[in-house]
Amino acid sequence: MKNLLRLAVVLFTTATFAQAGHIMQGVGAVNMSMGGASTAQPLDISGALQWNPAAISVFDNKIIDFSIGVFFSSPELSSTAGSYSGITKDDRGVSPMPALAYVYGKEGSKHTFGVSAFGISGFGVTFPESMSNPINMPQSMNGFGHVESDYMLLQVGLAWAYEITENLSIGVQPTINYAALELAPNPISAPDFPVAMGGTGKGYPTSDKASAIGYGAQFGIFYNSPEGIKIGASYKTAQKFDKLQFTNTYLDGSAAPDVEFAMDYPAILSFGLGYSKGDIDLALDFRQVDYENTAGFEAKGWQITESGPMTGYPTGAVKGFGWKNVQILSAGLQYKGIEKLPLRVGYTYSSNPIDDELAFFSLPATAVIKHAFQFGFSYPLTDKLMLNGVYHHGASDGKTEGPMLSPLAISPTNPYGVVPDTKVGYSMTTDMVMVGVSYTFAKK
Template sequence: MNTTLKSAACAIVLWGLLNSYVNAQGIIVSAVGPVNRSMGGAGTAAPLESMGALFSNPALISALPEDELSIGLAGVLPVLQTKSSIAGFGSGSTSAEPGITPLVNMGWVHRPEDSEVTYGVGLFSAAGFRANFPASVSNTVFTPQSNNAGVPGGLGQVYTEAAFIQFIPTMALRVSDGVSIGFGPTVTIGDLIVDPFVFDSPDDADGSGAPRYASGIGTRTHWGGGFQTGIYYENEQGLHLGATFKSTQWMETFSYNSEDELGRPRTVEAKLDLPMMVSLGTAWSGWDRFVFATDVRYFDYSNTDGFSSSGYEPDGTVKGLGWDSVFSVATGVQYAATEDLFLRMGYTFNENPIPDSQAFFNIGSPLYYQHEIHVGGSYRLSKRVWINLAYTYYLENDISGPIVTPAGAIPGSNVTNESSVHIADVGITVRY
């Protein structure tokens, strides 16, 4: 039974790779900056400001009317609770304490005078998570790791944290009236902590007969990259169309200096990339004072390292998260109340990438949100300076399934995670 409960508890860390504090499209953020956020993230064909353009469609920067610098700071507060039970062993409920996570985003766009080429640079909080579950004496998956053969044990306290930052230098070319193309490399840096570390095998160096997972804290920043390209079209009647392809972000293998049960040095590793994305967007600005925008996005998790595989290796290593590829739809509207005040609202729907069969392997993960509501606005402080505000609420959702071990699902077992998220975003835009 010790192995059974340890296998059940190991999934608690898996949710870390899923527990993106802002992400409703799996591990990828749904919006960057308060303007893009208040539009629900719909930005593939709506050139409203630099951050949303650089992140959503590199061709879009050619449609911005002026040079621009935008900076945004968001605070993300997840509300997470995990319940688990095994018939005959009781049940328990545990709330996480991830706190408020800050996210910083920046976009800069410049077009030389009389040039058909526009240049831009973006720096974005593209993906990430943080979780902090305390140990428990009643919630089976958070009971301490056992070091006695035959004695049930869980995983104890679980702490996971990750941040994936993308640097995106971009160039866009206006190839004809109303048509632009854009391209840029994407340089991604990632920090990932998973403790205990379930993506490598547990060890029994002390010979107790009860192997334990090592720590995944002693690591460094890891690098990766890819590219994105896009096309944008607009006409004088107010129709806007856009399309973007963003490649897989190929990360180097995450490696950790850890130790076995006797304190001897050990290296543990895991492979995790960010998925390929395809976006199609349309917008309409033909009505006075209004802009309407809609994006449809595809995320290829089922062919991405770290997400595509599922289950266990024979040595107890968790293979991956077992996600499906998914679509999302984002829509937003902007209304110019006055020349100095713009109001926005948006809605985002996401398919759940986690099949019911993989619910156990995504314990505690809030990345199965399906409904997001966004509101916000911008106010002109001076001729060239705007302040931007946004608020997002991810509606409460849950996922539930049996506890699964290498031998199969445990009869009478259940794991349920409930979660919601609040996000406040503030920023400044300077046009010159």
Template sequence: MRKAIFNLGLFLFSISAIAQAGHILQGVGSVNMSMGGAATGQPLDISGALQWNPASISTFNETILNFDLGIFMSSPTLYSTIPEFDTNGQPTGNIYSGVTNDDRGNSPMPALALVFGKENSRHTFGLSAFGISGFGVTFPESMSNPINMPQNMGGFGRIESDYMLLQIGFTWAYALSDNFSIGIEPTLNFASLELMPNPTANPNQAGYPSTNKVNSTGFGAQIGLFYDSKTGFKAGVSYKSTQSFEDFEFENTYLDNSTGANSFNMDYPAIYSVGLGYSKSDFDLALDYRIVDYENTDGFKKTGWTQTFSVSGFGWKNINILSAGVQYKGINRLPIRFGYTYSDNPIAEDVAFFNIPATAIIKNAFQFGLTYEISQKFELNAMYHHGSSSGKTSGQILNPMFIQNSPPYGAIPGSDVSYDMTTDLVMLGFKYVFNKKSEATSN
């Protein structure tokens, strides 16, 4: 029963949390996504507030339910070039290049959030279930692209990955005064990971194995502070701790039908966020800045080959994320929003090869959204997102047999592997207000 509930939860809430900033989704829900993910200092809706600053839910004086469902579309492309060698291992001067397009298809993207307050209390509570992280590609085996040629011909064959993270948050916020709030959110996480071939396993003479999809659970927390001047200016800061996971335990099957097992640990990185907001008349402005700490996160801080030629980790750098959004409320019952998100690329040139299964890096993303206010209790939300990697992530193809002549990872002279992508997301959702809590607060 526990396993069935676990799998159902992953299917419903994180099947398509495909990476936008590193492997982190830039926002949650229609409203927050359409603001570029900015919400730390400008809580326009409960989903963005619960995701980026637990203290800011104290601004909501009602019991509110949000549900959003989107369709995510991505188009990664994988390129590779390899020099031709003669029977003596010397380059002939000829090169072999090819391109493979992803055939993963479209995926649903849901988000569920609930905030409620107790009458005559400074306390506000929240519950959320968000798919906050993921990556995934499906590059079919190909005789026209060196990297996707069968393993017995020097390639990797079909390259497929599927990582999903569902985070359930239990949030409490306390209004210290009319201006200041604090909030804390313990988090329970469920993740699944599939890799084919599995580079974290030791290869045998037939190559790297395929593996089953495995699950892991993790725990963490988020804490935040929020300030509302009541004159339009707002500010917030938050810290989401590293989400520490159990090891993924893989059961591997090699091309010669032999089997084996290995474990791999991959945590979710700590995130530092600071945000500003300003509301005046018909406009709401939001600006967030984040630092994602990949360099101190298991699964990402290490990279390179082990002594048995498995891959020790992704080797990602810390990244900066800038999110900005504006909401215009001058149209009766129809607020509209525009958002922009910029993210660094965590993948350096020298480790691009190790990150072929996680190509979904979006540098620039643009969003548009709107709300239709049907009544005081019920609203419909919609948004559209388009993102681009704005160029290729590129590096040399690596082989541990070349390490002696090309340290530290064994780059093959004259080779190249690169990838780029675009993403599109269409999302619809609703907000329902059950009842208002008392405007008065007391201890």
């Protein structure tokens, strides 16, 4: 099963970059163009399967939807230490972003079924070593050197929706997930401290790509009134993963102690409103992302030695990201007044999960976008085949910035080890062009 999911990751999540913490704001060309809003306005099957399985009950045909996007990001990592200051730009390049969904519905049936394969989460940076930016200076000069991360999460869901009445539906969607994470250097591992501190000075190791399987579910309810008002709500449980097992190597090629790390996907509560009248479709979603109770994100600070002569001293390994809960607001409008050319605009707002004082711990995961804007369209190629497209632009709206931290500076009055006269920060913009096709096997 793990090998099968690994192959699916290669095909469908070669590289996925999140917009809200490490969560994708939308899935597929249509849902992305509506800012991700779909909990109560199921304009397409991908958005419905991602945000509210109950909403697939509106589809009375067999439909398959596939989208592929080209994603550009431009993170910048800056730092200051004393008289040294510099900026390092990411050189990761372009990344693909696919999504695949299928729904089976039948007119007159109370049951609708769906299956999906989405890249729903990810982050990644590539900051080269620098002699001018203190944070990217070589480890021998107290920097981290080359900083690189690559995280992706593929989720496969099997959905079922049931119409309780003509206007009210419920839905459930068991999910299985495959996640992979690679870090260089690996902050989850304790460094080999300098000789003066009893080590050999090899610093932090780099890791191979560790993977894990996770399980969860999503539940939803959807009400579609005859007057055009729609109401929806859904709850995606935390996706519980096995621990990631890292094999580490020091920069000189020697083996480093292996480590493990628990990193789950947070629970998400979504509420949605929709309205359809004439040529207008409106959608508004609100989401609460529970990072504060999620393994890998709730812990913060440095790991402490629990046994031996150094009991009570920091190891230099990081406990976790220490992220706060995130609130996401998604809004979208579709205008169908132009024949054969529905037009859509969408906006997404996300709060920042990173406290300034803990910004140092999130260097490998800088993909936090506060404002995102989308414009999309559809065009029928035939009576069964629909072409969809979207352009996205996102911005972090300023820099997430805080002091550099060191386990060697920890004291009762300085629990995180703030290094005086230092700061580190990051900001980014994102752009994406995505196209997709939706095929209806038997239109009414």
